[in-house]
Amino acid sequence: MALERLRGRWEQATGPLLDHFGWLRPNHLTWASLVAAAGAAWVGLRAGRDEPGQWLVVGLLMGVAFLFDGLDGQLARRRGLDGPAGDLLDHTLDRVVDAMLLVAFGANAAWFLHPGLGVVLGWAAALATMFGSYMGTAAQSVGLKRNYRGFGRADRSVALLLGALLAAAQAEFGWADLEGPVVFGEALRWNGISCALSLALIGGLHTFVTRFAASLKELSQGGSGERGG
Numbered sequence: 001m002a003l004e005r006l007r008g009r010w011e012q013a014t015g016p017l018l019d020h021f022g023w024l025r026p027n028h029l030t031w032a033s034l035v036a037a038a039g040a041a042w043v044g045l046r047a048g049r050d051e052p053g054q055w056l057v058v059g060l061l062m063g064v065a066f067l068f069d070g071l072d073g074q075l076a077r078r079r080g081l082d083g084p085a086g087d088l089l090d091h092t093l094d095r096v097v098d099a100m101l102l103v104a105f106g107a108n109a110a111w112f113l114h115p116g117l118g119v120v121l122g123w124a125a126a127l128a129t130m131f132g133s134y135m136g137t138a139a140q141s142v143g144l145k146r147n148y149r150g151f152g153r154a155d156r157s158v159a160l161l162l163g164a165l166l167a168a169a170q171a172e173f174g175w176a177d178l179e180g181p182v183v184f185g186e187a188l189r190w191n192g193i194s195c196a197l198s199l200a201l202i203g204g205l206h207t208f209v210t211r212f213a214a215s216l217k218e219l220s221q222g223g224s225g226e227r228g229g
Helices: 002-018 026-046 052-079 084-106 115-141 153-173 192-221
Strands: 178-183 186-190
Touching: 026 052, 026 084, 052 084, 052 153, 084 115, 084 153, 084 192, 115 186, 115 192, 153 192, 186 192
Parallel strands: none
Antiparallel strands: 178 186
């Protein structure tokens, strides 16, 4: 989406900085991103509604994780180190990070009137994200270009980061939740965490449908209708 269009400007601004760290390798940033995201998930799982500092830590760690994730591929291209192995590692850990954060946020009972509903929302958002991401690479598996349509990882990252910062603000100023819909007979309240998870869920489903429809249309136009296992 819109955030993907900023990639060119971002790389122009950060490229010269990366050149100063000759010892740094793309995999260093990839693994560091995972460690920072794991820390954010752990703190986000345990942080309460009266701990704004903890949610600021979550936001900071997520910011570091997303920054490193945005730089590893760029560094690989600048150094001529990009290849299938690095791409596999990067995309695999991206999915781990996505699921880890979404599930952890959903499992934080402090932000849900019915904790079970939060768990379901977190897992549903993680599953929808996986489906959407899968359809991006599925296009490649049938000979098409990788599909980046829909609610991309940059959009999801910003939604989660803003959700954590809004949770920090609610914890600091005591802002009450807004009344939400009734889901499975239980009331959902809108706050920073539930809004971020809901955006991820809706965005993941939208991405899955959009990418599937686009790939199917492209294959139909190309005359490729064979099915494979």
